[in-house]
Amino acid sequence: xxxxxQKRRRRAFSPEFKAEAVRLCRVGDRTISQVAVDLxxxxxxxxxxxxxxxxxxxxxxxxxxxxxxxxxxxxxxxxNKRLTQERDILKAAATFFAKESE
Numbered sequence: 001x002x003x004x005x006q007k008r009r010r011r012a013f014s015p016e017f018k019a020e021a022v023r024l025c026r027v028g029d030r031t032i033s034q035v036a037v038d039l040x041x042x043x044x045x046x047x048x049x050x051x052x053x054x055x056x057x058x059x060x061x062x063x064x065x066x067x068x069x070x071x072x073x074x075x076x077x078x079x080n081k082r083l084t085q086e087r088d089i090l091k092a093a094a095t096f097f098a099k100e101s102e
Contacts, residue, residue: 008042021046022053 013021024035025046032050036043055064065073 018049019053022050025050 021035021039021041024030024039025032030038032046033043035041036046039046051060052067054060056066056068
């Protein structure tokens with residue numbers, strides 16, 4: 001199979017590594033494609049890191065969420081899901097005990 005078409009194993013990168021990769025792209029002496037090849041990254045991932053860094057720096061579109069806002073939104077959605085499940089359990093229990101006392 002061609003090296004370009006092989007499926008890559010998912011890797012995790014530290015925030016420091018991502019910040020350094022973004023800095024290399026911003027220096028301007030190499031393209032994002034070149035930096036991606038040099039660091040053995042996918043160009044798509046690196047472009048996303050650059051875009052996310054711009055949004056976090058306040059240079060993105062007004063409707064774009066910063067990383068901290070995205071994290072807060074994810075946390076609030078988890079909390080909402082848990083609370084909804086708890087409410088549903090309590091409703092079922094209340095219905096059960098109401099029928100039992102009749």
